[in-house]
Amino acid sequence: MRTAKIHFLARPALTALVLSIAAPAFAQEQAATAAEAQEIVVTGQRAAQRAANLEKRDADNTVETLHANDVGKLPDQNVAEAIKRLPGLSVANDQGEGRYVIIRGIDPNLINVTLNGQTLPAPEPAGRQVKLDDLPSGMIQSVTVSKSLLASQDANAVGGEINIKTKTGFDSRNPFFFDARGAIGRYDMNHKAPWELDATVGGHTDTLGAVVSVNYSRRPIETENYQGSSAWNAAGTPDGNGLRDYNLTRTRLGVVGNFDWHPSDGVKLYLRTSYSKFQDHETRDQNRLAITTFTPGALKATGTILVRHREEDDNTKSATLGGEFDLGGGKLEASGGWTRAVKIDPIRSEFTFGTTKGAVFATFDNSTDPYTLVPSGTSTGLFGDPSQFKLTKFNYETRQASEDLWQGRLDYTLPISVGEDSAIKVGFKYLDRRKKNNQDKRNYKNGATAWAVTNVAYAADPSFYDGQFHFGERIDYGAALAYANANPGVLAIDNAGTLADSLSSDYDVHEKITAGYAMATLRFGALTLIPGVRVEHTDDDTGAKIVRPGSTLADGYNSHGENGYTDFFPGLNAKFEIAHNLFLRGAVTTAIGRPNYADLAPYITVDSGASPTAIALGNPDLKPYRAVSYDASIEYYPTPDSLFVAGFFHKDIDNPIYKTGNVVANGVYGGVTYASALVTKPINVDSETLSGVEFNLQTQFTFLPGALSGFGVSANFTHVWGHANGLPGRAGDIPLGFQSKNVGNVQLFYEKYGFAARLAFNYRSSYLDTLAATAAADQFTDGNGQLDLHVSYQIMPEVTVFGDAVNLTNAPWRRYIGTKPFLVEREQYGALLRGGVQLHF
Numbered sequence: 001m002r003t004a005k006i007h008f009l010a011r012p013a014l015t016a017l018v019l020s021i022a023a024p025a026f027a028q029e030q031a032a033t034a035a036e037a038q039e040i041v042v043t044g045q046r047a048a049q050r051a052a053n054l055e056k057r058d059a060d061n062t063v064e065t066l067h068a069n070d071v072g073k074l075p076d077q078n079v080a081e082a083i084k085r086l087p088g089l090s091v092a093n094d095q096g097e098g099r100y101v102i103i104r105g106i107d108p109n110l111i112n113v114t115l116n117g118q119t120l121p122a123p124e125p126a127g128r129q130v131k132l133d134d135l136p137s138g139m140i141q142s143v144t145v146s147k148s149l150l151a152s153q154d155a156n157a158v159g160g161e162i163n164i165k166t167k168t169g170f171d172s173r174n175p176f177f178f179d180a181r182g183a184i185g186r187y188d189m190n191h192k193a194p195w196e197l198d199a200t201v202g203g204h205t206d207t208l209g210a211v212v213s214v215n216y217s218r219r220p221i222e223t224e225n226y227q228g229s230s231a232w233n234a235a236g237t238p239d240g241n242g243l244r245d246y247n248l249t250r251t252r253l254g255v256v257g258n259f260d261w262h263p264s265d266g267v268k269l270y271l272r273t274s275y276s277k278f279q280d281h282e283t284r285d286q287n288r289l290a291i292t293t294f295t296p297g298a299l300k301a302t303g304t305i306l307v308r309h310r311e312e313d314d315n316t317k318s319a320t321l322g323g324e325f326d327l328g329g330g331k332l333e334a335s336g337g338w339t340r341a342v343k344i345d346p347i348r349s350e351f352t353f354g355t356t357k358g359a360v361f362a363t364f365d366n367s368t369d370p371y372t373l374v375p376s377g378t379s380t381g382l383f384g385d386p387s388q389f390k391l392t393k394f395n396y397e398t399r400q401a402s403e404d405l406w407q408g409r410l411d412y413t414l415p416i417s418v419g420e421d422s423a424i425k426v427g428f429k430y431l432d433r434r435k436k437n438n439q440d441k442r443n444y445k446n447g448a449t450a451w452a453v454t455n456v457a458y459a460a461d462p463s464f465y466d467g468q469f470h471f472g473e474r475i476d477y478g479a480a481l482a483y484a485n486a487n488p489g490v491l492a493i494d495n496a497g498t499l500a501d502s503l504s505s506d507y508d509v510h511e512k513i514t515a516g517y518a519m520a521t522l523r524f525g526a527l528t529l530i531p532g533v534r535v536e537h538t539d540d541d542t543g544a545k546i547v548r549p550g551s552t553l554a555d556g557y558n559s560h561g562e563n564g565y566t567d568f569f570p571g572l573n574a575k576f577e578i579a580h581n582l583f584l585r586g587a588v589t590t591a592i593g594r595p596n597y598a599d600l601a602p603y604i605t606v607d608s609g610a611s612p613t614a615i616a617l618g619n620p621d622l623k624p625y626r627a628v629s630y631d632a633s634i635e636y637y638p639t640p641d642s643l644f645v646a647g648f649f650h651k652d653i654d655n656p657i658y659k660t661g662n663v664v665a666n667g668v669y670g671g672v673t674y675a676s677a678l679v680t681k682p683i684n685v686d687s688e689t690l691s692g693v694e695f696n697l698q699t700q701f702t703f704l705p706g707a708l709s710g711f712g713v714s715a716n717f718t719h720v721w722g723h724a725n726g727l728p729g730r731a732g733d734i735p736l737g738f739q740s741k742n743v744g745n746v747q748l749f750y751e752k753y754g755f756a757a758r759l760a761f762n763y764r765s766s767y768l769d770t771l772a773a774t775a776a777a778d779q780f781t782d783g784n785g786q787l788d789l790h791v792s793y794q795i796m797p798e799v800t801v802f803g804d805a806v807n808l809t810n811a812p813w814r815r816y817i818g819t820k821p822f823l824v825e826r827e828q829y830g831a832l833l834r835g836g837v838q839l840h841f
Contacts, residue, residue: 048067048068049067049641049698050640050641051065051067052065052066052067052142053637053640053641053642053643053698054640055144056635056643057581057583057635057637057643060150060521060528060530060573060575061146061147061148061149061150061530061573061587062146062147062148062573062585062587062631062633062647063144063145063146063147064083064086064087064088064089064144064145064147065142065143065144065145066082066083066085066086066142066143067141067142068140068141068142068167078097078098078132078133078134078135078136078137078252079132079133079135079136079137079139079140079143079164080097080098080099080100080101080132080133081097081098081133081137082137082140082143083101083132083143083145083162084098084101084745084762085745085747085760085762086145086716086745087645087694087695087696087716087717087718087745088103088104088147088692088694088716088718088743089101089102089103089145089743090102090740090743090764092108092738092781093784093813094133095221095223095246095248095250095829096221096223096807096813096827096829097133098132098133099131099132099133100129100130100131100132101132101162102159102738102740102767103145103147103159103160103162104147104159104160104649104690104692104718104720105690105692105720105722105736105738105739105740105741105767106158106159106160106651106690106738106739107129107159107737107738108127108129108130108159108738109127109128109129109593109596110128110157110158110159110593110625111129111130111157111158111159111160111161111162112153112154112156112157112160112161112162113130113132113161113162113163113164114154114161114162114163114164115163115164115165115166115272115274115318115339116164116165116166116272116320117163117320117335118272118318118320118335118337118339118405118407119154119339119405119407119431120316120318120339120341120405121316121339121340121341121403121404121405121433121435122341122403123314123315123316123341123342123343123401123402123403124343124401125343125399125401125437125439125505125597125598126596126597126598127596127597127598128594128596128597131278131314132162133278134252134276134278134314134316135164135254135276136198136215136217136252136253136254136276138181138196138198138213138215138254139164139166139213139215139254139256139274139276140164140165140166141165141166141167141168141171142164142165143162143163143164143165144162144163144165145160145161145162145163146160146161146162146163147160147631147649148160148571148573148587148589148629148631149161149569149571149589149590149591149629150519150530150532150571150573151517151518151519151532151533151534151569151571152411152425152427152517152519152532152534154429154515155515155534155536155567155569155590155591155592156513156536156591156592156593156594157591158591158592158593158625158627158629158651158653166211166213166256166258166272166274167200167202167211167213167256167258168202168209168211168258168260168270169202169203169204169208169209169210169211169258169259169260170204170209170260170262171211172202172203172204174203175203175204175205176202176203176841177200177201177202177203177840177841178199178200178201178839178840178841179199179200179201179838179839179840179841180197180198180199180200180838180839181196181197181198181199181836181837181838181839182195182196182197182836182837183195183196183802183804183834183835183836183837184834184835184836185804185832185833185834185835186832186833186834187220187221187222187830187831187832188830188831188832188833189222189223189224189828189829189830190220190221190222190247192220192222193220194217194218194219194220194221194832194834195217195218196215196216196217196218196836197215197216197217198213198214198215198216198254199213199214200212200213200214201213202258204260206262207261207262207263208260208261208262209258209259209260209261209262210257210258210259210260211256211257211258211259212255212256212257213254213255213256213257214253214254214255214256215252215253215254215255216251216252216253216254217251217252218249218250218251219249219250219251220247220248220249221246221247221248221249221250221829222245222246222247222248223245223246223827223828223829224243224244224245224246224464224465224827224828225243225244225245225246225825225826225827226241226242226243226244226370226465226469226823226825226826226827227240227241227242227243227244227286227288227825228241228370228371228815228816228822228823228824228825228826229241229817229822229823229824230777230779230817230824232817232822233294235294235296236366237291237294237299237364238291238364238371238373238822238823239290239291240288240289240290240291240301240373241288241289241370241371241373242286242287242288242289243286243287243288243464243465243469243471244284244285244286245284245285245286245464245471246282246283246284247282247283247284247285248280248281248282248283249279249280249281249282250278250279250280251277251278251279252276252277252278252279253275253276253277254274254275254276254277255274255275255276256273256274257271257273257274258270258271258272258273259271265326266325266326267323267324267325267326268323268324268325269321269322269323270320270321270322270323271319271320271321272318272319272320272322272337273318273319273320274316274317274318275315275316275317275318276315276316277313277314277315278312278313278314278315279311279312279313279314280310280311280312281310281311281312282308282309282310282311282312283307283308283309283310283477284306284307284308284309284310285306285307285460285471285474285475286304286305286306286307286308287303287304287305287306287383287471287472287473288303288304288306289301289302289303289304289360289362289373289374289375290302290304291362292357292358293358298361299361299362299363299364300358300360300361300362301358301360301361301362301375302354302355302356302357302358302359302360303354303355303359303360303375303382303383303388303389304352304353304354304355304389304392305352305353305354305383305386305389305453305457305472305473305474305475306350306351306352306353306475307350307351307474307475307476307477307480308348308349308350309347309348309349309350309477310345310347310348310349311345311346311347311348312343312344312345313343313344313345313346314341314342314343314344315341315342316339316340316341316342317339317340318337318338318339318340319337319338319339320335320336320337321335321336321337322334322335322336322337323335327412328414329414329415330412330413330414330415330423331412331413332410332411332412333409333410333411333412333413334408334409334410334411335408335409336406336407336408336409337406337407337408338404338405338406339404339405339407340402340403340404340405341402341403342400342401342402343399343400343401343402344399344400345397345398345399345400346398347396347397347398348397348398348399349394349395349396349397349477349481350394350395351391351394351475351477351480352391352392352393352394353386353389353390353391353392353451353452353453353475354389354390354392355382355388355389355390359388360375360376360382361375361376362374362375362376363375363376368468370465370823370826371823372469382472383470383471383472383473384459384470384472384473385473386452386453386454386457386473387452387454389452389453390446390450390451390452390453391446391450391451391452391453391490391491392445392446393443393444393445393446393494394443394444394484394491395441395442395443395444395501396441396442397439397440397441397442397501398439398440398441399437399438399439399440399505400436400437400438401435401436401437401438402434402435402436403433403434403435403436404433404434405431405432405433406431406432407429407430407431407432408429408430409427409428409429409430410427410428410429411425411426411427412425412426412427413425416520418522419522419523419524419525420523420524420525421523422520422521422522422523423520423521424518424519424520424521425517425518425519425520425521426516426517426518426519427516427517428515428516429513429514429515429516430512430513430514430515431511431512431513431515432511432512433509433510433511433512433513434508434509434510434511435507435508435509435510435511435597436507436508436509437505437506437507437597437598438506439501439502439505439506440502441498441501441502442493442498442502443493443494443497443498443501444491444492444493444494445491445492445494446490446491446492447488447489447490447491447492448489448492449487449489449490450490451483451487451490453473453475455479455483456475456476456479456480456483457473457474457475457476458473458474458475458476459473459474460474465828496609498553499547499551499552499553500547500605500607502553503545503546503547503551503553503555503605504545504547504603504605504616505598505603506544506545506557506603507542507543507544507597507598507600507601507603507618508542508543508544508557508601509540509541509542509543509597509600509601510540510541510542511538511539511540511541511594512538512539513536513537513538513539514536514537515534515535515536515537516534516535517532517533517534517535518532518533519531519532519533520532526576526577526578527574527575527576527577528574528575528576529572529573529574530572530573530574531570531571531572532570532571532572533568533569533570533571534568534569534571535566535567535568535569536566536567536569536592537564537565537566538563538564538565538566538567538594538624539562539563539564540561540562540563540564540600540620541560541561541562542560542561542562542563542600542601542602542618542620543557543559543560543561543601543602544557544559544560544601544602544603544604544618545557545558545559545603546558546559546603546604546605546606546670547603547604547605547606548604548605548606548608548670548672549606549608559602559603559604559670560602561600561602561618561620561621562620563600563620563621563622565623565624567592567624567626569589569590569591569592570590571587571588571589571590572587572588572589573585573586573587573589574586574587581636581637581638582634582635582636582637583634583635583636584632584633584634584635585631585632585633585634585635585647586631586632586633587629587630587631587632588628588629588630589628589629589631590626590627590628590629591626591627591629592624592625592626592627593624593625593626593627593653594624594625595619595622595623595624595657595682596657598618599618599619599622599657599682600618600619600620600622601618601620602617602618602619602620603616603617603618604616604617604618604669604670606669606670606672610678612663612674612676612677612678613674613676613677613678614677614678614680615667615669615674615677615678615679615680616679616680616681617669617679617680617681618681618682619681619682619683622657622682622683622684623655623684624655625653625654625655625656625657626653626654626655627651627652627653627654628651628652629649629650629651630649630650630651631647631648631649632647632648632649633645633646633647633648633694634646634647638699639699639702641698641699641700641702641712642697642698642699642700643696643697643698643699644696644697644699645694645695645696645697646693646694646695646696647693647694647695648691648692648693648694649691649692649693649694650689650690650691650692651688651689651690651691651722652687652688652689653687653688653689653690654686654687655684655685655687656684656685656687656688656724657682657683657684657685658682658683658685658724658727658734658771659680659681659682659683660680660681660683660727660728660729661678661679661680661729662678662679662728662729663676663677663678663679664676664677664678664679667679683728685724685725685726685727685728686724686725686726687724687725687726688722688723688724688725688736689722689723690720690721690722690736690739691720691721691722692718692719692720692721692722693718693719694716694717694718695716695717695718696715696716697713697714697715697716698712698713698714698715699712699713699714700712700749700751707752707753709752710750710751710752710753710755711748711749711750712748712749712750712751713746713747713748713749714745714746714747714749715744715745715746715747716744716745717742717743717744718742718743718744719741719742720739720740720741720742720743721741722736722739723735723736724736729773730773730774730775734771735768735771735778736768737767737768737769737771738767738768738769739767739768740764740765740766740767740783741765742763742764742765743763743764743765744762744763744764745760745761745762745763746760746761747759747760747761754793754794754795755791755792755793755794756790756791756792756793756794757789757790757791757792758789758790758791759787759788759789760787760788760789760790761785761786761787761788762785762786762788763783763784763785763786764783764784765783766780766781766782766783766816766820767780767781768780769781769815775818776817776818777817777818778817778818779815779816779817779824780815780816780817781813781814781815782813782814782815782816782820784811784812784813784814785809785811786807786809786811787807787808787809787811788804788805788806788807788808789804789805789808790802790803790804791803791804792838797840798839798840798841799837799838799839800837800838800840801835801836801837801838802835802836802837802838803833803834803835803836804832804833804834804835805831805832805833805834806831806832806833806834807829807830807831807832808831810828810829810830810831812826812827812828812829813826813827813828813829814826814827
């Protein structure tokens, strides 16, 4: 789902601006095109498309770009949704909406995300991946995705870098501008109305510039999830099923304040500030059957009714102070800033009520999609009778994760008299990161007094999955919590579970990175060479907790680790203009991927009740991923509106990280020797390789006569292949996580006479999301294809009305184990219709 922000409208001044920033040959071609077809007005949308093409064409490395108006052409709610339409990019979804961006099949934890050139922190406790659904698309001016790195960029980017820029006062030619947009819609699943508003005001004088932008959206979402099974038996029978109905309200707030002061031509100072807030408050109702006896024709099962209430409150704040200075014949750029990301789960709680184990019989029918597994006799009887269900467990959890970044950098560029317009560039960066996670969880089991769900159950809409299934009774979470508080005898504390869950996830990681680089941009006629080398030194200090017999909830950090390493990153980017607007581009670059915080944390958890004793460990001695990347492409820009690109890429990655388990004899963990223990921990394995090809075309048929010249097409396709090897216990090649073999986008569009329409189809094939001990048990996220439509009409230069239809194909999110017939879960969202108005002054 989208909400893109500014839809700049056609004005002669804006067209002139685009021409003025172009390279001379490209500008002349734009002027010639305008002279040959004066009836074609270059709208703000086309101006943004041309600017993106120009930026890609003139870049020193391999990039993909998206400008604010491009975002405005499609119904994209957040930054992840907006950039998934670029070549080679896909997303990992949550509730039908993009969350983490995947570049060329690389794990999102291995992608560097920056905001106005400064590294962004990650609010998620488990990894380094940045949640791009936290950022409203209305906040952005442009996004640049670097697929090959320059020495001036952070090396922590095996997959690449995503740099998000927000608008400044000097980005507009007009001394004052105001943009606003409002939209309201309707979900066809719950018939509720999402809405959004945003506004941007700004301008500049000769020396001062300022922009303030505010974006707010509210989405009341329902999703229907069919829970399959991750344990199918040899006869093809699942071990159960479940119906899960999610009802949530998701809100976003984004605020940007950018201020510039140019006291002279040689001094430019700026302050960049931003605040984004994301809230997701959810209730999940669930009923499920678990098979206990697989007797053919007489499946014994246990029924369960659950309700989960979860609240998630994330926010990210950033402030960067910097400037550009003419110094010593060159340019010095200096900046420093602070960023803080916080994820707070004030409540994550679930009640579980179940029948007696194996008390019911179930009927399995594999002829439906999804399969049907219901209590024998009637599909409504068991789950329509709350007296059959007694409390089995209850938990109440809170969590807070935070990441603080202090960073500063200096970059100096000096022109040199080698070739034409050549330069050398040197720089320094320091980054200090502090990542913390604290989780507290209280687990309860049934107490001395039996508690049936009868007095806290209620009947809601029983129809589920378009009437295919009957949902049955639900639990009123508020009533259940009040009943438990009023009747303490129905609960008994689970001390062992509470202790393990409250201590094992806590960690404190302090990481310091010192970096320096030197590079040259050498231009010799049609040839541009950019050699460079970067060096980064990393220091890690980590703390976590030991969970073993004798531990208490009051325990502090009692397990510590430290690690330090230095890496050199040589690289070369090259570009050669074969003919007018026909380029060859190539690169050999190096990068690093630092381990996830939760893997570095030196936690130790001991389950002495297992046989053998089960021990889980973190690993502060993990080595980072180290990658060498090769990129080659041919690019053709026949007109300002068109591009044709074909490329090949390959990555060799050493030290990938996987989690393994081995039985260890006489091992010492937390100061205790265990005669035999099953020890699970993250380790480095040998290597991964990844290769792929990319194709990208974009053109508007301006050569056609009259109204037909408004038609155009944009399409891209990426095919990726790769594997890992060296994982203990797994023979042969291992599929790579998040690697969709095929990713593609097709957009058919029309823009003329103030009318614009875009029909966009986005597709990615299945990818591995959970690696198991055997290939047959690996779990995959299935392929997904989504169709969206955006139409708009410019009533007058200042007013445009628009309408969106999102997810017209009702594309489901689906997971399976091993092969596609063995369903793990399937979730559907329905379509969204929305309309709104945009103002531009």
